[in-house]
Amino acid sequence: MRFEQLRLLRYGHFSGRCIEFPKDDGHDFQLVLGPNEAGKSTLRRAFRDLLFGIPMDTPMSFLHPGSELELAGRLSGGPGELEFGRRRKRNGGLVDAAGNALPAERLHPWLGEVNEAFYERMFGLDHRRLEAGARAMLQASDSVDSVLFQAAAGVSALNEVLEALRAEANTLWAPRRSRERAWYVAADRLAEAETMLKAATVRPTAWAEAHKECARLEEAFAGAETRHAELLAEVRELERLRRLAPLLAQIRQHEALLDEGETGGTDAVFKEHAAEIVRLDAMRLRVADYGVENERCRSRGELLWQQLAQVLRDLGREAPHAGGDLEPLIDQVAASLPSRPVRREVEQLLSEGAQLRTHAEAAQRALAERQQELTHLQAEMAAVPLMAASADLEQAVDAAGAAGDLDARVSTLRGNLDGEEAALRRGLAALSQAGIAVPAGIEPAVEWLAHMRPWPTAHLLEEAQRRQRLHNEYEILCSRVRDAELECAAARLEVEQFNRTHRAVTRDEVVAARRERDALWQAMATGERSLEEARERYVTLVRGADTLADLQLAAVDDAARLQTLQHELERRERGLQGLQAALMAAENTCRDQERSWASACEQRALPALAPAALQEWQTARESVLSAHERWCDTEARLKELDAQRTALMQQLVSGLQAEAGTGGHAANTLTVQSLRAEALRVLQRVRQAQARRDALAEQGARLAPLIPGLQAESHRLAAALTQWRARWQSALERASLPVDAHEAFVESALGLLEDAEGLTSSLREVQAERRRMQAELLEFAAAARRVAEALNDRDFDDETPDTHVRRWAAEAELVRQRERLREDARRRLAELTDRLLQEGEGRTRQAIEAELEGADVTVFAARSDALSAALEEAAAARSALAVECEQARKALEAISGSDEAAQAEARRQEALADMAEVAERYVRLYAEYRLLERVTERYRERRQGPLLARAGQLFADLTLDAHAGLVVDSEAAVLQARRADGGLVPLEGLSEGTRDQLYLALRLAALDLYLNHAAPMPFIADDLFVNYDDERAVAGLRKLGALSSRTQVVFLTHHAHMVELAERALEGRMQLVEL
């Protein structure tokens, strides 16, 4: 089968493209050349889609909608020719030449059992697959099975798929246990669930046993509790008696003690005088140290007297002699001292005098300072110059401030003016086009534009549409003429091809052949030519005439067909002539329209442009006129501002010159801002001088009135000081101090007088204390005697009353203690009686006494120990039974309808489901893996020999005899290349390019073998030799050329030089198709 024609009616970016694939004698090599983006890949896909259908998700629907995609073509082969088409339909979209649906089986006679996948693998090869195949071959180089199979079958990813299958299967299951494998993870979960199930499952017999055990233990626990309670009651009874016996004994003892009563009369006497004895004892304790105290007071009096004498001596006076009683001496000294009011007066005058002196000095100092300050101010004011501001200058400064930054505004406006002028010139330049002469200069050009009368936009649009209609009609006619020309050419070609392939014999030719035959016969008959000489020629002419006659008869149909084709050609040529005439008429109409339009534009002084262009031009003209208006406005505003600026500057300069001659700068180098700044500085200096003079005058005015006041104060203080001196001398005299004494001396004498007065007071206090102690000692002795008489104590004597008082106090304390003991005994007896009745638990004393009367108290302890031991034993037994009982109860309660076992079973089922999933996946992956292994082995078994022989030969040719062939290392089962020198090279040792060639050799060898027993199919090669040098590319092309003698080869390339190489390799036996 071969492609005769491929028509891409609506496919990819093709529309109505037809490609013919004529066959040369003996070779069927179609070289399709198309630059990048020309549609080479689309063409390659179109071959496959034509044969096997356009997929619904085809990427070829980017221009034409998917539902309109359509291919058509013509096949030839064993059963003959078939013209058919393909549309994108779910059912395959096979249609005949008229567009009627065909069954999919219609192609079977041409395709046989070949399906799309097989066709792609066996009859399609491109550079990408070539490289991928070579790479895969290298990856599988340790297995000759894989190398041969994937190279020969066109399966490039065999090894990759095998590895992926093995790896995935290994994650699922393998005989060796691993936590990484899903099977064992699920199996572990299954085991875990089974363990949980076993633990949670409670069999009915187990429940019954638990129930029974629980009942038994509850009964035993109840018995133990009873026994424990009994023992506890007995122990409590015994303990009660044990507590009552000692209580009763104590009660009886206390009762006996109280019964003994009061002991005698001494205690009564002492109780009667107890308070007096206590008071006397307290007095005893107070006067005990009075002897020592009296002596201490005497010593202190002597010391004070000595100190007083020293003070008097310091005051310059004589102290009285201290012999005997001190009290008269003390009174004498006290009378000689000045009184306290006199001393206070002297002190006050002392302080007053100091103050008066200080104030007088301060007043004198202040007066002098103010007078000096006033003098200084007057001198400073005389030094400050007298200045006044100019009203003109101030007015000029204010005007400059109000006008703002005139310099910047002028500068900006000037820039704007330049920009607008440039824009205006650009606009005018844009109006200049071919055939439009814009006058030079802005004003002439603007005047020229202003005189024009532009078209309304609607009129231009209307004119443009009219022109577009004419143009479209013209284009359509052009297209139709081109189509008609193509159709004529096609019809002509068809007639020529028909003539070439079906040579029709005319009647004239038959008549001419017969005439030539008859002429020779005539010559032979007349003897003009001899029989021997002309016999062979005559036979030839007879056969030729017969053959022509036969051919004429046989080709009646062809002649008819030829005539039909010629009629068709004639019809198409006439149609073409009609279209050409219409095209010429349309051209004339367009030309007239152009002329009329140019004339109308001229009348309006407009350039003769096309309406669309003229619309743009008119818009540009409007822009230029607007720009001109803006430019004029800006220029006027600039002039106005410039005048204002000049006037202001003149005003400022004259003001400055008038002020201090500072305005003498060149006016052209100054700006309004700089002049204003200078004027502001001058005005500021004038204002500062005026302010200084004002401040000095104000200070002088404030100082001058102060000076008379200060002078009056100074005089007043001097008079007060004189008065003070008179009062001072009077006071000193009254204080018995020298009237001329210095103030320091007076201050010291006043201190000594204060000390003397203090010492006399202290001496008087010491004397009074001594008198009080002597009186109290006498009172103590009298009181002691009175108590001795009351106690009738015959041992008492007046010499040592304190000894007896101490003895009486001790005896009184003993009497008090005895009374307290009796009171305690009574209280204790009451308490014991209460406790006895309480412990007796409601029993009376008599009943208790009766109980204890009959009991043997001596055995209480032994009995109590025995009972305690028994009680402990019973409690332990009860506790143990309680624990057992609780456990049994819990065990029984645990069997309370819990769903733990059901949950565990559910988990088990989940784990089983997971294992099922894993098992199924593993089995499927394993089956896939084994299948792939098996097919590769089987292929090698069958095809290794012939395939290697043929591929080796091709490999040698492709490598330009650098290698001699291919061998298989039988031990290692790996494929190796044999170099020309006989050396062996493993696949890893081959260069990348050589591996590509080896893969190509294997592919071509497999194809060769296939074609040995199967019908040919077109082989599509897509830019196979892009990385080959020219020589190797030529070698490859030769091999494809050889293949083209067996089946059609379509070689797609976008390299133009490949055409030259193909010409060289195939010696011209190829067809070139350019896209």
Place this chain on the structure above:
Amino acid sequence: MRFIHAADIHLDSPLRGLGSYEDMPVDILRSASRAAFTRLVEEAIALEVDFMVIAGDLYDGDWKDHNTGIYFARQMGRLRNAGIPVYVLHGNHDAESVMTKRLALPDTVHVFGARKPVTFVLPQLKVALHGQSFPHAAVTDNLAASYPDPLPGHFNIGVLHTALEGYAEHAHYAPCSVAQLQARGYQYWALGHVHEFRIFPGPVPVVFPGNLQGRHIREQGARGAVLVSCSEGEVQSIERLEVDVVRWHRLEVDANRCESWNDALARVRSGLASVLSEQADDRPRVLRISLQGGTDLHGELVARREQLRADVQAIMAALAGERLWLEKLQVATQHPAGNVTSAGVDADDLSTLLAEAIADDSFHDGLRQGLQPLLDRAPYELAGQVPVLEALREGRVEGLLSDAAAAVLGRLDRAGKGS
């Protein structure tokens, strides 16, 4: 008068075939049968029915956990407190169960004897219940034949655990015919044993309520009991009480002429959406999805089952969150041209070689030997869940290999395009 007729409770029987998923609502799924029974009891109390009939198979026969019985007894206690007596008939599973003999039930639970037919009479309601429990698991006698005559003036209910005239899914126990039951003179036949809900036409309702909760993919659709309302000695209505908490569905997705992976997923999505649209409640659904039909994608679908499964699960999660769960995804598609392996193309072509291998017995033997270690370690229960394993054990590998061949071609094609 109203009563509930339930059967085939199979308490604590687990769901089978559903693998573990991360976010699976295990609380619902792992205790489905209990939850369904609890709902039944709650319905009975809420509806204030007069009594309840359980026509056999309370427990799974081989289930040993006594907790299940205690749970049942507790639920019976709830019914007792609500004043609802229960009439229980032991089926083949109960006869096997050790729990049946040991469990102490409340006095309002009446169990039909196994030695001979027993009649319980409810005098206030004028109802007579006749029934006979299975004495042992495999009862092949026609028990109904010896049921007593109807009690005159009473509403007579026949309680029977039976396969009737035979169901492929169920053991053929206590056989009898519908005609025989219809002729017995009772007013209602409360049957159990067959897990599908069915009411046989005729003058007397003969009813299988179906089991209470679907447990695997063969028990699809709604499950529960029936509420029977009677008046004047006749059945007035029979309503289904759908108390199941999880439902099983089989979704067949037509992948015929699917041209792309996304196309196939879109069809699955559409199928799932229709399942959801038919779903009026929030019960989780467990689905078995089967892709069917002829498609060029067949090879890719079988080769990328795991990816397909993941994509389908993603769609389910996106559509319904925790309401849909995938039990199994079956790829049952075919290549549109028939068998992808054919011997007609070329003797050395891949598809031809694959076809040869599929037909080669020695290759089958090798495959089985290779998988034997896995078969040896697979728990016995797996055989029922993995048809491929079962087929392997029985020596049927053509289907497996046919799928594998398609997957191989799909993988090679995909890998070739990728490279």
